[in-house]
Amino acid sequence: xxxxxxxxxxxxxxxxxxxxxxxxxxxxxxxxxxxxxxxxxxxxxxxxxxxxxxxxxxxxxxxxxxxxxxxxxxx
Numbered sequence: 001x002x003x004x005x006x007x008x009x010x011x012x013x014x015x016x017x018x019x020x021x022x023x024x025x026x027x028x029x030x031x032x033x034x035x036x037x038x039x040x041x042x043x044x045x046x047x048x049x050x051x052x053x054x055x056x057x058x059x060x061x062x063x064x065x066x067x068x069x070x071x072x073x074x075x
Contacts, residue, residue: 001020001021001023001057001058001060002055002056002057003055003056003057004020005020005021005022005023005058006019006020006021007019007020007021008057021060023041023043023058023060024041025043025045025058029044029045029047030043030044030045031043035062037064038064038065039062039063039064039065040062040063041060041061041062041063042060042061042063043058043059043060043061044058044059045057045058046058046059
């Protein structure tokens with residue numbers, strides 16, 4: 001996702017440029033947490049290079065519990 005938490009790529013192809021993701025990064029560059037629905041969310045902010053600060057994009061993985069909401073199902 002981009003620096004404004006807009007989905008710019010997704011393995012299920014859903015929500016591209018139409019959704020934002022409620023990432024709770026607490027201003028950490030990397031980490032993980034359990035979401036209220038039981039999903040595990042892992043994230044890493046992309047680094048820049050030398051003096052370039054980067055775009056502030058994130059890589060995010062959401063793993064829903066077995067029998068939980070399927071990632072392609074959107075409210």
